[in-house]
Amino acid sequence: MTNQTKAKEVLGEGNITAARRYNEAAQEHAQRADVEAEADAARPRSDAEAKELKQAEDAGRARAKDEDPLLDAPEKIKSGEADSTGR
Numbered sequence: 001m002t003n004q005t006k007a008k009e010v011l012g013e014g015n016i017t018a019a020r021r022y023n024e025a026a027q028e029h030a031q032r033a034d035v036e037a038e039a040d041a042a043r044p045r046s047d048a049e050a051k052e053l054k055q056a057e058d059a060g061r062a063r064a065k066d067e068d069p070l071l072d073a074p075e076k077i078k079s080g081e082a083d084s085t086g087r
Contacts, residue, residue, distance in 0.1 A: 029035075044050035061067070070077055 044053055
């Protein structure tokens with residue numbers, strides 16, 4: 001693959017074609033799959049597992065630069081109301 005070919009595939013921080021394929025597949029999955037059943041299956045099976053997951057989440061958040069502002073307003077994601085800062 002030449003540098004010119006690479007430049008067409010990768011722009012900025014990622015591969016636009018791969019991102020588009022992922023987004024389309026994720027949207028199709030959300031529309032066709034029983035996501036409620038999948039969410040139920042992913043829930044912690046015990047208090048100990050819930051505690052372990054919480055500790056892992058806290059450890060990950062401690063390393064994060066900033067909290068995603070859309071966590072407090074997920075409805076803005078679909079409506080397109082949010083700007084780049086989530087406001």
